[in-house]
Amino acid sequence: MTGASLEETAEVIDRLEKNHVILRYTPVINWDLTDRERVEAMIEVRVTPQRDMGFDAVARRIYRFDEVKSVYLMSGSYDLLVLVEARTLKELASFVSSKLSTLETVTGTATSFVLKRYKEEGVIFEGEESDRRLVISP
Template sequence: MKQLLELLETNSKRPVSELAILLGKSQQEVIEDIKSLEEDKIIIKYHTIINWEKAGADTVTAMIEVKITPQREVGFDAMAERIYRFPEVRNVYLMSGAYDLLVMLEGQSLKEVADFVSTKLATIEGVLSTTTHFMLKAYKEAGVIIEDQEEDRRLVVTP
């Protein structure tokens, strides 16, 4: 299963016929394996990486360090849930180190992100402090180089 997951992680649009050959299985076995992985919530969602800057979308991405007071009996989980329920929030991670949660969100402007932090996030009971970092440019995402300037150096082979 690990090999199937790795293949799907690098290219979720890879045809089942190709996966079957690479895994030494029948197409039906691969289809059943994928269905099982989806039902067991091991495969949660298929994701496309988009260069939004090139697509002409003007969005602002921010990473916010959040220090919180964990709640009795539920620890950080209840606070994380309150935060990840906001539609602006893209990702929430429990962290070790100087802060407790890393919250990533997208907005249409710096002001929109600032308003979210000041009116929604910082006002949650148990949030001790926030530090906001704005992403200026993405170079690599999910293991993929966004704008690879390197030319293909392979020799062209013709039959």
């Protein structure tokens, strides 16, 4: 497909891993098919950036929490998007109320809970239905 040999491909991958271009290999898991309970949320966070550090210092402080899976600097009506995971709704609510919202630089949060996954990392979670549209030809 690429025209590269297996050895060349292995060398490129090895170099990318050593240069921290490839950071991790992560499986996409359909948690609905397991018996593990978990709650995920996306939290829009408004913050006051720190002098000479911008949003980086705030993001760094937030991403160190165990509950936090991802943190993104965003454009728009909020500053950071924080993806979090907990075992229960109570744990997640506790994280927001006692850890995240109490940070001195956080000025507001809006939490949205993940109710159902349809697609993640390019993987569709439910069986694709056949196309039921009518074919119209001239």
